[in-house]
Structures are given as structure tokens and as C-alpha cells.
């Protein structure tokens with residue numbers, strides 16, 4: 020029997036509607052919940068949002 | 077002493093009234109006419125709808141806040157505006173009907189020098205047969221998260237579904253828009269991903285099918301014609317961004333759909349290609365279309381001038397360019413700047429209550445001729461900014477006379493920040509944090525995408541959750557007029 024190398028995130032590509040989309044892999048999903056990385060993003064997103072708010076007033 | 081009446085104590089009206097009162101002081105009067113006893117931080121209704129917050133967490137009573145601010149609060153519905161006064165008096169006035177304060181059902185005429193219409197949307201459930209109850213309220217087949225009470229009801233219905241799924245009974249959830257002309261896709265988008273997250277947490281996801289249905293011609297349109305944003309060094313369409321979110325979470329979609337009938341456990345819809353379809357559900361949250369709240373206007377002789385003051389959907393005409401023109405000729409300059417009514421210079425509209433010149437998304441019709449396209453969103457940040465600009469203008473008119481320069485806040489020169497959570501946890505779940513600048517694309521200034529991609533971005537992660545938590549507390553703090561409230565931007 021051939022080895023199966025299933026990757027969780029790739030299983031949804033088997034559904035026709037999802038097959039032409041992009042689905043994040045393990046690393047991207049890890050970063051989304053990595054507290055240190057997210058803390059840095061938190062600062063960056065806040066700065067960007069504050070600029071947008073300032074430009075809008 | 078001049079009197080400003082603000083109709084509506086929601087996001088926009090509350091901003092207008094509180095700033096106007098702060099700037100005018102006790103020399104002039106600010107009156108708020110609004111039927112609600114509570115202020116509601118509407119974005120957090122999503123968390124009420126999945127049981128992560130209680131109704132009490134997202135509302136607070138208006139009366140003590142207005143008492144502290146020196147604002148005259150009338151808990152009432154505005155019924156009609158009489159901008160020319162009446163026989164024997166040139167003084168403009170508004171008729172109101174009390175909904176609280178021990179005067180329920182009583183009518184009153186309140187004179188004004190300036191009026192701001194910030195009455196937001198009417199949740200027009202009855203536009204789709206079966207979505208409403210025929211009396212203007214939500215019908216029995218679906219739920220909504222548009223008000224805190226609706227959201228609390230949605231949560232209890234959702235828990236029944238989770239219980240059934242737990243006991244092995246496969247369940248079907250449908251979330252999206254309940255008509256071809258809906259706006260507010262963002263709220264439904266956030267709700268579906270919160271449901272998905274909670275279903276996983278409760279261990280019932282494998283026994284629940286979750287599906288999206290909306291009037292967008294592509295996923296990620298959001299009523300803004302979509303947006304292009306910088307992600308991972310690329311400039312990509314929100315279509316890719318949104319499709320990825322749905323695919324990752326195994327949530328299939330039906331788009332370009334006009335839901336034309338709702339029955340117990342079933343919606344009927346028409347697609348842009350003209351085909352008709354049906355979708356069954358055990359639980360459905362469908363956003364209703366929005367219209368104006370149905371204010372009437374009368375001239376001095378008592379003649380109905382509603383169509384002069386309001387557009388056919390009931391939104392107040394302001395300084396936008398309402399001349400019908402084809403999509404190819406739409407310009408950023410069509411959008412209003414001062415929100416002053418063209419016929420009555422002492423009348424303004426703010427937030428959802430103003431009439432947009434046209435939609436933002438590309439207009440679409442099914443092959444049968446049914447319009448199926450999102451109407452333009454006027455989200456919290458634009459509603460607040462417009463409310464504040466209008467307050468500024470009215471204050472200047474009162475203090476400096478009729479020639480005072482009006483303040484401007486065009487949606488084609490203003491951004492919006494949105495955070496769509498998927499869960500509420502500090503360490504679990506993910507949110508999509510997005511900004512768009514400007515809300516209305518300006519293809520003359522930004523050829524290509526219509527927007528400034530340095531300030532139009534989206535990303536997914538925990539950081540968005542933290543921001544949503546902070547916004548929840550910050551905006552409730554601000555709306556309660558706690559110390560330093562004016563420093564918190566809209």
C-alpha cells in the first residue's frame with residue numbers, strides 16, 4: 020500500500036469550491052496564534068490604524 | 077439661545093450630541109430624541125450572539141449620561157419634520173412620540189434651530205416575505221444580531237442547535253444576507269466565523285454544516301466593491317483573502333443571491349445567472365435590508381414634502397450628487413462632504429441616515445432583472461467621524477452665524493478600520509483586522525485599485541482579537557463620557 024502523506028490544511032482543496040483558493044499552512048497558522056509575533060503585529064496594526072484614523076479626521 | 081435637536085442616540089447621533097453640547101456649553105440647548113433607553117456598542121453584539129458576552133456587557137443607560145452632560149433627553153421616536161414651521165409660526169419643529177420616561181404614546185412638538193437626523197437604519201425585515209413577521213419585526217424562522225436583544229435571542233437558539241448536534245443530530249447553519257439589496261455583510265461575516273469557532277470549541281463542528289449566503293457578486297465585496305490590500309508583499313483582492321478564510325474553515329458559499337422568501341427551515345433565492353434555488357437550515361442568521369426609518373416631512377401648509385427631503389429608501393438627502401449616472405461615471409466627488417440638506421441649511425444627516433449618491437459595489441442585476449448588489453456600508457468609524465464633523469458645523473453656525481465654514485468628512489477621503497473576530501479568547505481564535513482607505517474608492521487619485529494600499533491592509537491573527545477587546549472597552553468608556561473621552565478618536 021502506498022504511503023499517504025496527508026497535510027491537514029490540504030484536505031479542503033478536495034472540495035471543488037475551495038480548490039482554487041489559498042489555505043494557510045502550518046507555519047502561517049502558527050504565526051497567527053504565536054503570542055510574541057502577534058504582540059509585534061499588534062503594535063504595527065495599531066500604529067497603522069491610528070494613521071488611518073488621523074488621515075480620516 | 078439656539079436649540080439643536082439630534083434625532084437618534086446611536087453611534088452617530090450620540091457623537092454629534094455629546095460633542096455639540098461640550099462645545100456649546102450652557103449657552104445653547106442640545107436635545108436628543110431617541111426611542112432607546114440604552115446605548116448599544118453594536119459591534120460586540122456578535123459576541124452576545126455566541127454567548128461570549130451578555131446583553132448587559134454591550135449596553136448602558138443613556139439617561140444618566142445625558143443628565144451629566146446637560147443634554148435634554150427625550151425617549152421618543154421622531155415622527156415628522158416640519159422645516160418651515162406651521163400656520164402662524166415660522167419656527168421649524170419636529171413631532172415626536174414618547175416610548176419611555178412615563179409618557180409612552182404621548183406626542184409632542186419640539187421646536188428647533190438646527191436639526192441632525194442620525195436615526196440610522198430601519199431593519200426592513202418585511203422586504204423579504206418570511207424574513208419579517210409582517211408587522212415590521214423579525215419573523216419566526218430566522219435570527220438576527222442587529223440589536224443586543226436580537227443577539228441574545230440568537231445565542232439561545234444557537235445553543236439549541238449545539239445541543240442537538242451534541243446528541244448526534246446533524247445540523248445545518250446558514251448565515252448571510254436576507255435580501256438582494258442588503259448591506260452590513262461584515263457583521264454576518266464576523267458572526268459565521270464566531271459560530272464556527274464556538275462549534276469547534278464545543279466539540280460539535282463535525283456534526284454541523286455551516287454555509288454562507290450573500291448578495292455579494294464575489295466573496296469579500298463587503299459592499300465596497302471589494303478592496304485590494306497588501307498581504308505578504310503582494311497586493312491582493314479581498315476576494316482571495318475572504319475565500320481563503322472560508323476554505324480554511326470548510327464553509328462553502330452561495331453568492332450573488334437574492335433571498336426572496338423564507339419559510340420554516342428553508343430559504344428560496346435567485347442568483348445573478350437567473351437560476352432559482354432553495355437552501356434548508358436548522359438555524360439561520362440573515363441580515364435584513366436597511367431602509368430609512370420612515371420619517372415624514374411637511375411644509376408650512378401641511379403638504380407632504382417627504383420626497384423632497386428624503387430619497388425613496390427614506391434616507392435624508394444631503395450635499396451628494398444624486399444625478400443618476402452609469403457606473404463608469406461614478407466619482408469620489410459624488411459623495412457628500414458636509415451632510416447639509418440642500419433645501420434647508422439648518423438640517424443635516426449623519427451616519428446611516430444620509431442618502432448615499434449611489435452604491436459603491438458594481439451594480440448587478442440577475443438575468444431576470446432583479447437587482448442583486450450590496451448597498452453601501454456606513455460603518456462605525458465613518459458614522460462617528462461624520463457625526464463629529466456635523467456637530468462642528470452646527471456649533472460654528474450657531475456661534476459664528478450663517479456664513480461659518482462647514483466642516484467636511486467625505487467617505488471618499490476617510491478610512492475605516494474593521495476587526496472581524498473569530499472567537500473572543502485572548503490566546504485562542506483569530507480575527508481579521510482590516511483597514512480601508514478611503515472607504516469610497518477614488519480611481520482618479522489612486523488609479524489601479526482606487527485606494528491607498530499603504531493604508532489598506534488586512535491580516536489575520538490574535539492581535540485583531542486584542543484590538544477588538546480594546547475597542548469594546550474604549551468606545552463604551554467614551555460613550556459614557558468618562559474623563560478624557562474627547563481624546564478617544566471616533
Ligand SMILES: Cc1cc2nc3c(=O)[nH]c(=O)nc-3n(C[C@H](O)[C@H](O)[C@H](O)COP(=O)(O)OP(=O)(O)OC[C@H]3O[C@@H](n4cnc5c(N)ncnc54)[C@H](O)[C@@H]3O)c2cc1C
Pocket residue numbers: 083084085086087088089109110111112118119120121122152153154155194195196197221222223260263369371426427428429454455456457459493494495
Ligand atoms: C451586528 C453588527 C455588527 C457591526 N459591527 C461593526 C464593526 O465591527 N465595526 C464597524 O465599524 N461597524 C459595525 N457595524 C455597523 C455600525 O453599527 C453602524 O455603522 C453604526 O451603528 C451606524 O451608526 P448610526 O448612528 O448611523 O446608526 P445607529 O447606531 O443604528 O443609531 C441610530 C439611532 O437612531 C434611533 N432611531 C431610530 N428611529 C428613530 C426615530 N424615528 N427617531 C429618533 N431616533 C430613532 C435608534 O434607536 C438608534 O439609537 C455593525 C453593525 C451590526 C448590525
